[in-house]
Each structure stands twice: as structure tokens, then as C-alpha cells.
Amino acid sequence: MTDEPMEQLHFALIADTISSGLEEQIERFISEHPNTKIIFIDTLQKIRSDSPDSTYATDYKELSVLKSIADKNSVAIVLVHHLRKTKDADPFNMISGTTGLSGCVDGSFVLSESKRGSRNATLYCVGRDIENRVIELKFDNEQHRWISDEILFEKENKNKVFIEKIFDFMVERKIFVGTATVLAALLAPRFETEIFPNRLTRDLVQNAYELAGSGIKFSSERSHGARRIRLDLLSGDGSDSKNPAP
Numbered sequence: 303m304t305d306e307p308m309e310q311l312h313f314a315l316i317a318d319t320i321s322s323g324l325e326e327q328i329e330r331f332i333s334e335h336p337n338t339k340i341i342f343i344d345t346l347q348k349i350r351s352d353s354p355d356s357t358y359a360t361d362y363k364e365l366s367v368l369k370s371i372a373d374k375n376s377v378a379i380v381l382v383h384h385l386r387k388t389k390d391a392d393p394f395n396m397i398s399g400t401t402g403l404s405g406c407v408d409g410s411f412v413l414s415e416s417k418r419g420s421r422n423a424t425l426y427c428v429g430r431d432i433e434n435r436v437i438e439l440k441f442d443n444e445q446h447r448w449i450s451d452e453i454l455f456e457k458e459n460k461n462k463v464f465i466e467k468i469f470d471f472m473v474e475r476k477i478f479v480g481t482a483t484v485l486a487a488l489l490a491p492r493f494e495t496e497i498f499p500n501r502l503t504r505d506l507v508q509n510a511y512e513l514a515g516s517g518i519k520f521s522s523e524r525s526h527g528a529r530r531i532r533l534d535l536l537s538g539d540g541s542d543s544k545n546p547a548p
Contacts, residue, residue: 308500310337319349320364325371332375343368344382361402369406385412393426413439413448423448444508461509467492468506469516472535479532506531 312335318324332338343349350364365381372379383403385396393412394404404410409429416422421441425448428434439448471492472478478485482499490497503522506513510520519534 310335317343317349319351320367321351324349325367328371329375332377338375338377340378340380342380342382346381346383356400358400358402358405361400362406363402365403365406369408381407385414393424394428461505461512464505465509465512465516468513468518468533472518472533475533476535477533479530481528482531485531485533503529503531 312331314327314331318327328341353360368379368381371377384398386398388396390396393414394410396412396414397404397410407429409427409432412426414424414426416424421443423439423441425437425439426435427437437450439450441447442449467489471489478488482503486497486499486502489502506520506522513520517536519532519536521532523530523532
């Protein structure tokens with residue numbers, strides 16, 4: 303999603319199962335990284351025990367282990383799990399396994415696509431500490447994630463402002479070559495807020511096509527261990543490209 307991953311992002315490609323080493327792995331990681339706020343496990347089935355017993359008590363007991371770790375360390379643990387293929391009037395009945403899974407956790411979210419590949423879906427949310435909600439979503443191909451219709455509208459407006467600010471900057475600058483940190487400092491007065499280099503790089507990547515439509519070429523490369531951004535105004539003074547491409 304971006305050229306530069308956040309330093310606080312860590313991946314573990316192999317994990318033990320519940321009651322067979324997973325708890326110790328998580329506790330050790332949190333001890334080594336005390337600022338940990340959220341842990342994702344994809345998928346739940348990968349770290350479940352090999353027990354053939356699939357009862358309410360078994361499902362509840364296994365997830366209770368993870369919930370205890372989350373409560374003890376004040377972190378969120380998000381478990382990615384599968385749905386049954388059979389549709390149900392109650393979306394939460396589609397969660398694979400017994401109701402012991404949803405009974406143990408603090409919250410459940412069911413993402414149901416209206417039609418496979420349609421990029422339109424509904425997110426059902428229920429939990430002890432959240433308001434029950436039903437949110438209509440669309441898949442954003444640029445950000446590679448599901449976003450709500452409302453956020454999509456806000457995002458489009460935000461991207462339009464971003465492109466306009468970059469355009470105005472480049473009309474004066476013509477060419478920029480430097481790090482994201484330097485560019486963020488130069489742009490901060492125009493946006494009247496602090497700009498984070500990682501976020502700026504991501505926005506440039508995601509809006510590269512629209513920027514090109516406004517006569518601005520964006521590229522980046524690594525040089526001497528640092529990522530350098532290059533912006534070029536291709537339309538001279540920009541008088542013929544003031545309006546960003548749709």
C-alpha cells in the first residue's frame with residue numbers, strides 16, 4: 303500500500319497453536335514491544351488445536367485463552383475467520399463453528415459481499431462495547447480496502463483538495479527532488495496542518511494517476527539508503543491543467 307512500511311508493523315509467518323505455544327509467543331512479543339496495540343491473526347483456523355471436538359464449550363474455551371491475553375495486556379486481538387456458504391437471515395449465524403465463538407469475544411463483524419466480485423458488501427457489527435451497526439461498503443482499488451459510501455465521498459473530496467494543493471505547490475516550484483520528510487515540511491503551511499512523511503508518500507502513490515492528469519509526474523526511487531521523491535510539472539506554468547482529471 304505504500305513504499306515505506308511503518309516501523310511499528312511486524313509480521314509473523316509461523317505460529318504455534320492455542321495451548322501449544324501460541325500464548326507464550328504473543329506474551330513474549332508484547333514484552334519485547336510494549337507499545338503493541340493490536341494483533342491480527344489470519345486465520346483463526348491456523349492456530350486452533352487439533353482436537354476433533356467441535357462443541358460450544360471447546361470453541362468458547364479456545365477463544366477465552368486469547369481474550370485473557372488481550373484483557374491482561376490491554377491490546378486488541380482481531381481474529382479473521384470464515385463464514386459458512388449457506389446464507390442465513392441472521393448474518394452472525396453464518397460464522398463457521400458453534401455460537402461459542404461469538405459468545406466469547408467482545409465483538410463480531412461479518413462482511414458479506416452482495417455478489418462475488420461485485421466489490422459491494424455489507425458489514426454487520428455487534429458487540430459488548432459498540433453500537434450494533436450495518437454499514438454499506440465498497441472496495442477501494444487504490445487503497446486496497448473496504449470503505450463506507452460516506453467515507454468514499456469524503457475521500458474523493460479530500461483527494462481533490464490534495465491534488466489542488468500539490469498542483470499549486472508545483473506551479474511555483476516546477477521541480478521537486480528530495481525526501482518525503484523535506485516535502486512534508488514544505489507542504490505543511492499550505493495544508494495548515496502537520497503532514498506525516500509516510501502518509502504523504504502513500505497519498506502521492508494513490509493519486510499518481512490523477513496528478514498525471516493535472517500535468518504532474520510523480521516518481522520515487524531509493525538512493526544511498528533513502529527514498530527520494532521526484533515531482534515534475536510537465537505543463538509549463540500549469541495554465542492548461544488547473545482542473546484535475548476526473
